[in-house]
Amino acid sequence: MITIASGHRDIMAPQSKPPKSWYGRGLPYLTKKPLPGHLIVIEGTDGVGRSTQVSLLSPWLELEGYAVSSTGWTRSPLLHETINEAKAGHQLTVTTFSLLYAADFADRLEHEILPALQAGFIVIADRYMYTAFARNTAMGADPAWTRDLFGMALVPDLVLYLDIDVDNLIPRVVQGKGMDYWESGMHLALGTDLFDSFHRYQTNLIEEYRRLAQEFGFITVDARRSIDEVQNDLRRHISNYLSSADASRSRLGSSGSGS
Amino acid sequence: MDARDTRRPAGQSSVPHKESPASVSCSSQAGSDAPSAKATSVTVQRGQPAPVSNARRTGLLYHPHPYPGRLIAVEGIDGSGKSTQLLLLDRWLRTRGYPVHFTEWNSSRLVRRAMSRGKKKNLLTPTTFSLLHAVDFADRLTYQILPPLKAGMIVLADRYVYTAFARDVARGVDSQWVRQVYSFAPRPDLTLYFRVPIEVSLERLLAGRAKLKYHEAGMDVTHAADPVESFRRFQSRVLAIYDELGQEFALKPIDATQEIPAQQRLVRKMVQEILVDYDRERAQGHHGAAIQAS
Numbered sequence: 192m193i194t195i196a197s198g199h200r201d202i203m204a205p206q207s208k209p210p211k212s213w214y215g216r217g218l219p220y221l222t223k224k225p226l227p228g229h230l231i232v233i234e235g236t237d238g239v240g241r242s243t244q245v246s247l248l249s250p251w252l253e254l255e256g257y258a259v260s261s262t263g264w265t266r267s268p269l270l271h272e273t274i275n276e277a278k279a280g281h282q283l284t285v286t287t288f289s290l291l292y293a294a295d296f297a298d299r300l301e302h303e304i305l306p307a308l309q310a311g312f313i314v315i316a317d318r319y320m321y322t323a324f325a326r327n328t329a330m331g332a333d334p335a336w337t338r339d340l341f342g343m344a345l346v347p348d349l350v351l352y353l354d355i356d357v358d359n360l361i362p363r364v365v366q367g368k369g370m371d372y373w374e375s376g377m378h379l380a381l382g383t384d385l386f387d388s389f390h391r392y393q394t395n396l397i398e399e400y401r402r403l404a405q406e407f408g409f410i411t412v413d414a415r416r417s418i419d420e421v422q423n424d425l426r427r428h429i430s431n432y433l434s435s436a437d438a439s440r441s442r443l444g445s446s447g448s449g450s
Numbered sequence: 451m452d453a454r455d456t457r458r459p460a461g462q463s464s465v466p467h468k469e470s471p472a473s474v475s476c477s478s479q480a481g482s483d484a485p486s487a488k489a490t491s492v493t494v495q496r497g498q499p500a501p502v503s504n505a506r507r508t509g510l511l512y513h514p515h516p517y518p519g520r521l522i523a524v525e526g527i528d529g530s531g532k533s534t535q536l537l538l539l540d541r542w543l544r545t546r547g548y549p550v551h552f553t554e555w556n557s558s559r560l561v562r563r564a565m566s567r568g569k570k571k572n573l574l575t576p577t578t579f580s581l582l583h584a585v586d587f588a589d590r591l592t593y594q595i596l597p598p599l600k601a602g603m604i605v606l607a608d609r610y611v612y613t614a615f616a617r618d619v620a621r622g623v624d625s626q627w628v629r630q631v632y633s634f635a636p637r638p639d640l641t642l643y644f645r646v647p648i649e650v651s652l653e654r655l656l657a658g659r660a661k662l663k664y665h666e667a668g669m670d671v672t673h674a675a676d677p678v679e680s681f682r683r684f685q686s687r688v689l690a691i692y693d694e695l696g697q698e699f700a701l702k703p704i705d706a707t708q709e710i711p712a713q714q715r716l717v718r719k720m721v722q723e724i725l726v727d728y729d730r731e732r733a734q735g736h737h738g739a740a741i742q743a744s
Contacts, residue, residue: 215627218576219623220576220621269564269567269568270564272563272564282560282589284588284589284592286591286634287560287585287588287592290581290584291561293581294581297577298575336630336633336634339630342624342630343627
């Protein structure tokens with residue numbers, strides 16, 4: 192049961208529990224509709240194996256009988272090209288970066304996430320607003336502003352955080368797609384060496400993720416282990432969540448009223 | 451140094467032009483206008499989302515900016531005549547030898563494609579519409595507004611954040627949220643609000659071109675089939691919000707039904723007032739040199 196600070200709005204219709212809430216001011220122009228689906232977020236730094244894990248979760252949940260929709264950071268039809276182009280041109284500042292991410296997020300929220308939740312799907316989000324929180328703090332932006340920006344976000348039902356330390360992360364990134372200019376924080380001018388910059392930036396980022404995990408009550412999963420071990424952990428946590436959500440929902444259903 | 455030239459690509463006109471979607475461009479180095487890491491006002495509660503600060507009045511918009519230049523903005527609904535007035539002001543200032551930089555709402559190259567794609571395919575929601583304009587503004591702030599302002603120039607802005615506060619809220623976006631989004635924007639030294647009744651603005655727009663634009667008429671929110679009727683309804687809402695903003699942000703109202711020269715006389719008078727202690731030489735790199743002003 193989530194207790195909501197003032198300013199959060201309960202947007203749920205009576206029959207479903209636990210209620211979902213907006214993180215901040217929400218989207219006041221939307222008509223309130225029940226959101227019987229589940230919003231599950233997988234967070235973690237670049238190269239930790241998020242996409243691999245997400246791709247293994249969907250078929251499993253479908254076998255369990257759940258309809259699944261997945262969504263990922265910067266994948267909105269409206270903005271993914273703009274974001275890629277802007278990154279290629281290196282003309283972004285922390286502010287424009289954040290605003291573009293927020294626009295991408297809002298587009299996916301309104302066109303993918305909310306409709307899927309209304310239809311009773313499980314939505315698996317590969318990254319969520321916490322990515323922006325962590326990055327912006329690591330980039331030196333005003334944390335309060337970043338949080339205000341994502342006031343239109345829906346608070347997820349479950350956040351699974353894939354945790355890794357930078358020394359275990361580096362071999363994965365190097366053997367994978369390599370060190371990226373932005374993911375190395377080169378725009379922060381921490382130094383001219385890509386490796387050193389990556390090390391420093393990712394250390395800060397992971398530190399910030401761990402702080403957010405405390406603050407927002409993420410479930411932390413040790414991502415240093417094999418793909419299968421991590422996947423098993425994720426499935427266990429998701430099963431636990433789903434059975435407790437189903438239990439509370441049927442309890443409410445049998446009570447009949449639904450205030 | 452002449453900051454004007456560093457910010458405006460070669461071959462580009464220095465005259466403000468109305469309705470030009472391609473009037474500015476951006477350079478390609480990273481800027482640093484990010485909201486600085488101030489002491490965070492977020493109270494942290496374990497296991498819960500941090501409460502989002504409400505009604506924070508710490509935004510830059512509520513305080514005078516610290517830069518040597520001057521920032522002058524014009525606001526008003528479409529057809530209020532504000533762009534015409536700004537153009538006349540631009541001519542006058544330049545003739546008198548002032549270093550002027552002009553910037554226009556929704557003109558940054560960064561989001562041009564997403565914006566036109568979103569509009570054409572009707573992909574935009576009130577929130578994404580709002581955020582794309584915020585990206586445009588933040589980008590122009592970095593490359594078009596802050597450098598000339600810091601260099602001591604006079605920046606003329608055709609529309610400013612108040613446009614977002616009026617239009618986006620008329621589209622249903624939360625008024626507090628949109629103020630939070632733009633809390634990194636510096637406060638103009640002077641914001642002129644050209645106030646005009648809907649019927650007058652409609653008459654002007656329809657006389658100038660045959661059709662009202664879809665978003666300008668607010669057809670995305672009113673869902674009215676007739677653009678003129680939609681414009682009336684949507685822009686009336688915008689107008690009402692502008693009137694409230696005038697109070698909140700001390701916008702200087704100008705009766706935009708007056709004759710153009712009469713309005714311009716008022717505009718120039720108000721601009722002169724904010725230029726009283728302006729150091730023109732600073733922006734021109736002529737410290738100490740005498741400059742002839744007509």
